[in-house]
Amino acid sequence: MNPRKIMVVDDEQNIRDIISEFLQEVGYEVTVAVDGLDALEKVAYEQFDLYLIDVYMPRMGGLDLIVKLKEIQPLAVIIVTTGYSSIDVAIKAIRTGAYHYLTKPIQAEELLKVVESGLKHSADLGESASGAVEFTTEKQSELLLLRGFTMEQAADFKNMGTVMEYKFGDTIDLDDEHGPLIFVESGRLNVYYNGAMVETLKEGDVWGEESFMNFNATFTNLVAQSDVILRHFKSKKIKEFFTYNDEMLTYRYMINLIQCMYMKWRRSIYRIGLYSGFHTEKPAG
Numbered sequence: 001m002n003p004r005k006i007m008v009v010d011d012e013q014n015i016r017d018i019i020s021e022f023l024q025e026v027g028y029e030v031t032v033a034v035d036g037l038d039a040l041e042k043v044a045y046e047q048f049d050l051y052l053i054d055v056y057m058p059r060m061g062g063l064d065l066i067v068k069l070k071e072i073q074p075l076a077v078i079i080v081t082t083g084y085s086s087i088d089v090a091i092k093a094i095r096t097g098a099y100h101y102l103t104k105p106i107q108a109e110e111l112l113k114v115v116e117s118g119l120k121h122s123a124d125l126g127e128s129a130s131g132a133v134e135f136t137t138e139k140q141s142e143l144l145l146l147r148g149f150t151m152e153q154a155a156d157f158k159n160m161g162t163v164m165e166y167k168f169g170d171t172i173d174l175d176d177e178h179g180p181l182i183f184v185e186s187g188r189l190n191v192y193y194n195g196a197m198v199e200t201l202k203e204g205d206v207w208g209e210e211s212f213m214n215f216n217a218t219f220t221n222l223v224a225q226s227d228v229i230l231r232h233f234k235s236k237k238i239k240e241f242f243t244y245n246d247e248m249l250t251y252r253y254m255i256n257l258i259q260c261m262y263m264k265w266r267r268s269i270y271r272i273g274l275y276s277g278f279h280t281e282k283p284a285g
Contacts, residue, residue, distance in 0.1 A: 003029040004119050005046075009039045009065065010054040010081065015104070019052060022108060023115065036060025040068055047073050050118045053098075055082040055089060066096045077122040079114055081106060094258050141206035142183050145260055148252035153245065158183070160241055161231035172222035172230065174208055179232030181208040187228030192221040199264075200225070209260045 020030040033039035035057040055062040080093040080101040191199040
């Protein structure tokens with residue numbers, strides 16, 4: 001099996017060397033670039049499974065590079081690195097299309113964990129260095145939504161939810177009486193928008209994340225395709241949970257929400273491509 005291919009983009013040579021040597025030692029094939037323009041020149045000849053990109057670089061910075069990469073390789077998985085622990089930069093990077101972010105100095109254990117997670121996400125999306133596209137339904141939305149939580153915080157969050165059982169064919173209400181955010185504990189259910197099925201959910205999936213910011217954003221209908229067990233979360237309880245936790249946890253949750261919604265959008269775009277007959281086409285570039 002060929003090693004997974006990673007590009008490291010950073011204008012500081014010592015950081016490029018440390019990261020690339022570490023990743024090579026654990027078995028990855030690594031290419032380095034000194035800034036955004038250098039990266040684009042190399043991407044013109046080769047695509048990668050994952051990109052590690054510094055935010056602040058001369059000639060072309062990380063945020064601009066992300067935009068360009070997404071035009072060339074729409075499903076590129078990008079991890080942003082920055083020396084500034086700025087939540088605003090992290091949110092902007094994720095909105096631009098980054099998968100995750102790391103703040104310097106980067107710890108080896110954290111780097112490896114995020115890279116492995118990013119490569120798994122890359123495989124799930126079906127984007128490989130060869131440009132072949134295959135789509136799998138394996139998702140870990142629940143883990144992504146609670147990323148950055150301690151085990152105790154994640155347990156407390158889940159305990160807020162109300163477990164409800166549904167039979168095949170039941171319609172699941174996402175009003176605030178039941179709880180507009182759901183975790184799928186078991187079973188399968190279809191998501192409908194304007195009468196058209198747009199998604200199928202299974203164990204470990206999450207739906208209704210956007211209701212945390214705007215309840216009226218929940219505009220889909222869910223129908224059980226088997227016996228289903230769901231965990232419903234009411235908006236009021238979620239907001240109370242973050243009121244009694246530190247502000248940084250709220251920031252993490254907001255970033256996770258944005259990432260979950262972004263992944264959902266990308267899956268929907270892929271489905272549209274499948275239904276339109278374009279799933280065998282290689283992405284441009």
